[in-house]
Amino acid sequence: MRIFQSTEAVIALVLILVMFAIGLVNPAFWGVSNLFSLAKSNVVIGIMALGVLLIMISGGIDVSFPAISVAALYITVRSMVALGYDGVMLPFIAACVIGMSLGALNAVIIDRFKMIPLIVTLGTASIIRGLVLGLLGTSIVNINKMPKELIEFGKQDLVSVTAQNGATVGLTAMVLVYLAIAVVVHLMLKYTMIGRSIYAYGGDAESARRAGINTRRTIFFVYCTAGLLAGFAGLLHSSMIWQANPRDFIGLELDVIAAVVLGGASIFGGRGSVLGTMIGVFTLVMVKNSLILMKVDTTWQRVVVGVIIIAATAITAWRDRKKLV
Amino acid sequence: MSEPLIELRNISKRFGGVRALDDVSISIRPGEIHCLAGENGSGKSTIIKVMSGIYQPDEGEIIIDGTPVTQLDPIQAVQKGVQVIYQDFSLFGNLTVAENLALNTYILEGRSRMDWRRARQMARDVLERLGVRIDIDADVETLPTSGKQIVAIARAILAEARLIVMDEPTTALTRHEVDALFDIVRDLQSHGIAVLFVSHKMREMLEISERLTVFRNGRKVAEGDMRDFDEASITHAMTGLELNDEPYLAQLSSNKAPVLQVSGLRVPDSVSDVDLTIRPGEIVGISGLIGSGRTEFARALFGMEPAASGQIVINGKDQFPRSVQQAIALGVAYVPEDRLSEGLFLTQSIERNMVVSILERLRKGLFLDHARMRNRTEEMFDAMQIAAPSADTAVGNLSGGNAQRVMLGRWLLTGAKILILNGPTVGVDVGSKAKIHRIIRDLARNEGLAVIMISDDVPELVGNCSSIHVMHEGRFVAELSGADMTEAGINDSLKSLN
Structure with missing residues (x-):
């Protein structure tokens, strides 16, 4: 456990250094409105990242969660519009169930055919996106048609302050939702046997089987939970931006995987923590956000994300290899 | 002479047309250090898998504590105190020593909560009993091979093993570590735990084992007190060949230039x-x-x-x-x-x-x-x-x-x-x-x-x-x-x- 702690300390240190560097270049970074918007950008990516974290600890990888998110949010919102239903609780439950079912589909294929998760989720991602667009159409549900209660839910602020320019800026209450989920995932990983079985399975699948762990249950738990979190994050995203776009989240898998790897999770499985992942997400979101503040063309953000993935993976691989000596 | 802890009688096992085991018997007494020798493919690993309930024999009886057991399965075998330490130890390198030690027990108990305090206490107790010092909060992959082996043995003890089967335990150890391992094995023996070594390193087995069973081609070809064997007779039993052991003498003529x-x-x-x-x-x-x-x-x-x-x-x-x-x-x-x-x-x-x-x-x-x-x-x-x-x-x-x-x-x-x-x-x-x-x-x-x-x-x-x-x-x-x-x-x- 000490290794995780030290890994997290290193990432936190990197985060603080980058924050000060960005603050020096652009003092607007420390403005309340920027910090609040930064926190807001963490929520959806962060929840998705927690799902991806589980999968990566188990030694797998998932590139289908953006597609799962989109399916969950678009199916839910379109159904609400079609039925004329408005509400919060039931739609979120529906989004979670859709996400979980699609996660279970991944798990079935991976477990039954002993296939590589990357290939499976590449395939399911394409199938899910194609089905959503083909069966439900490509029209965006805009603010005028979006269910009002969903919008009101996403609008809630925790605190609001008046910025220097006179505008009111608020810290979204969705941050609390994110933190609550993070705490639950952390406790699950650290203090339940199913959580420890994910680490065990990611460390050595064969030994896990010999130790009597029900590895099928572990696989299903991991992919279903990741699907559930993706579905939930999808609808949350929709309620926060007041629209449902079936082409949303394209290319997001790379950002989220980069954030999780940056947070110290090993792509070989067996290592990773909630705190590290949250710091990784924060760092990635902050860097991207600051590139916008510094008026760097958005195309360059892809370059930065790519560099982060390679650098963070290299560092974790180097760490793991070093420990083998 | 005490009653055998486990006895396998007239066991046969076929895989398709191949007879992996042909009417073999082996018995192990409590606290005995027994060596099972044989070449690759002689049936050594098949008999271990029969003993640990992974394979069901086609014919023959398994008797544990004097009572015949029908349909021994892996869980039953563990409950009866049979533990196998495979060559790769089946440990989790990414987890700490304490968690590796507690995990199996918790799984067997069917717990759903991970109790860290008890895990660390269990680890401390069992390592103290073995008289070894290992940092229980270290990740297992940071330990040397000998350390991993000790963790594997400690895990078997925690599972209340009465017979520990070790598959090629000395392969990756230095001489010094082998001696340390043998000390631990003798200590286990004094607590009444039997150890079955599966090995073809004859010299080391001669040092520690009390009894020997030799397999060849799925049959038992020799058994008895280790005292009655020497390296040549064991090798002869394992291979069925007489191997000449003359040292090599290079035919050197001084006029040959060094290569x-x-x-x-x-x-x-x-x-x-x-x-x-x-x-x-x-x-x-x-x-x-x-x-x-x-x-x-x-x-x-x-x-x-x-x-x-x-x-x-x-x-x-x-x-x-x-x-x-x-x-x-x-x-x-x-x-x-x-x-x-x-x-x-x-x-x-x-x-x-x-x-x-x-x-x-x-x-x-x-x-x-x-x-x-x-x-x-x-x-x-x-x-x-x-x-x-x-x-x-x-x-x-x-x-x-x-x-x-x-x-x-x-x-x-x-x-x-x-x-x-x-x-x-x-x-x-x-x-x-x-x-x-x-x-x-x-x-x-x-x-x-x-x-x-x-x-x-x-x-x-x-x-x-x-x-x-x-x-x-x-x-x-x-x-x-x-x-x-x-x-x-x-x-x-x-x-x-x-």
């Missing part, structure tokens, strides 16, 4: 100031612990240590091999220790595995000369006495000994003058081992090949080498030859290094 002269060889951090001279027909052994620099020394001769410096004269040519290609051109061949990961293409045929070293020479224009390729392969296939249906068999289907001979064949095809063997018979069974030794000696004697043999297996070195160097911390610290070259001498020399 290899090394002086002042250095590899940063691992080898310093090593001198070595070998004449054709000599077999020089190098002994030393893992990490003594012996592997780096071999790699440097084969052009694989780019930062190495010093003087190397091969066949009178003063040229330091800077790449594997150069080394091969100079006539050096290297057979690495881990031939599966470092050398052989398992899914490819014997032929392709052999000729890969000489493809350039088999070229005819733009294409390969298949007829010549086949000829060269068949010659070598016969010379190496490879047991396989044909040269088209995939190497992955061969036994360890045959795979090693394919590797030897590959390098001999290059016309090498100097052959470096690192652990030539690791994982090879006794009969095959003798065959490999005979081939190497014949090559040295008849073809004038100079051989450097690096090995942990002291009897192997003493039996085959004309002289032996002991390496420690990157230097040659002792040289033994002629009458000084005894196992005791080398063991003493190795022990004094610790």
Whole structure:
């Protein structure tokens, strides 16, 4: 456990250094409105990242969660519009169930055919996106048609302050939702046997089987939970931006995987923590956000994300290899 | 005489048309140290799997504590106190020692909560009982092999083992660690826990075991008190052959020029100031612990240590091999220790595995000369006495000994003058081992090949080498030859290094 702690300390240190560097270049970074918007950008990516974290600890990888998110949010919102239903609780439950079912589909294929998760989720991602667009159409549900209660839910602020320019800026209450989920995932990983079985399975699948762990249950738990979190994050995203776009989240898998790897999770499985992942997400979101503040063309953000993935993976691989000596 | 803890009576087990076990019986008493010996494929691992409930026998009875057990399954076996420690230990490298120790117990208890405090307490208690100091909060992958083994033993004790089966427990251990392991095993014995060693390292088994059972081809061929056996009789029982154990005497004539002269060889951090001279027909052994620099020394001769410096004269040519290609051109061949990961293409045929070293020479224009390729392969296939249906068999289907001979064949095809063997018979069974030794000696004697043999297996070195160097911390610290070259001498020399 000490290794995780030290890994997290290193990432936190990197985060603080980058924050000060960005603050020096652009003092607007420390403005309340920027910090609040930064926190807001963490929520959806962060929840998705927690799902991806589980999968990566188990030694797998998932590139289908953006597609799962989109399916969950678009199916839910379109159904609400079609039925004329408005509400919060039931739609979120529906989004979670859709996400979980699609996660279970991944798990079935991976477990039954002993296939590589990357290939499976590449395939399911394409199938899910194609089905959503083909069966439900490509029209965006805009603010005028979006269910009002969903919008009101996403609008809630925790605190609001008046910025220097006179505008009111608020810290979204969705941050609390994110933190609550993070705490639950952390406790699950650290203090339940199913959580420890994910680490065990990611460390050595064969030994896990010999130790009597029900590895099928572990696989299903991991992919279903990741699907559930993706579905939930999808609808949350929709309620926060007041629209449902079936082409949303394209290319997001790379950002989220980069954030999780940056947070110290090993792509070989067996290592990773909630705190590290949250710091990784924060760092990635902050860097991207600051590139916008510094008026760097958005195309360059892809370059930065790519560099982060390679650098963070290299560092974790180097760490793991070093420990083998 | 106490009642047996576990007794297997007249067990038979077939897989398809193959009889893996044919009417075998074995019994183990509480607190006994028992050794099960046999070559690969003799049925050793099948009987372990029957004992631990993984396989159901076709015929025969399993009797535990005097009562027959029908349909023994893995969970029942664990409940009855049978624990198997596999060669890879089945530990989780990414988890701490404490968690590794507690995990199985928690799973057996069907818990859903991870109780860290109790896990650490359990770990502390069991390690104290074993009298070893291991940091319970360290990740298991940071421990040396011997540490991992202790964790595996501790885990078995926590599962209330009454019989611990250890599969090849001493393979990756140094002599010092083997002694420590044996102390722990004797301590287990004093607590009434029986230990079944499955091994083919006869010498070590003779030191510790009380009783012996030998399997060959799925049948029990010998059993009894260890006192009644010696190494030769066990080997005879395992192989059914009489193996001659005459030491190798190089036929040296002083007029032969040295084929290899090394002086002042250095590899940063691992080898310093090593001198070595070998004449054709000599077999020089190098002994030393893992990490003594012996592997780096071999790699440097084969052009694989780019930062190495010093003087190397091969066949009178003063040229330091800077790449594997150069080394091969100079006539050096290297057979690495881990031939599966470092050398052989398992899914490819014997032929392709052999000729890969000489493809350039088999070229005819733009294409390969298949007829010549086949000829060269068949010659070598016969010379190496490879047991396989044909040269088209995939190497992955061969036994360890045959795979090693394919590797030897590959390098001999290059016309090498100097052959470096690192652990030539690791994982090879006794009969095959003798065959490999005979081939190497014949090559040295008849073809004038100079051989450097690096090995942990002291009897192997003493039996085959004309002289032996002991390496420690990157230097040659002792040289033994002629009458000084005894196992005791080398063991003493190795022990004094610790």
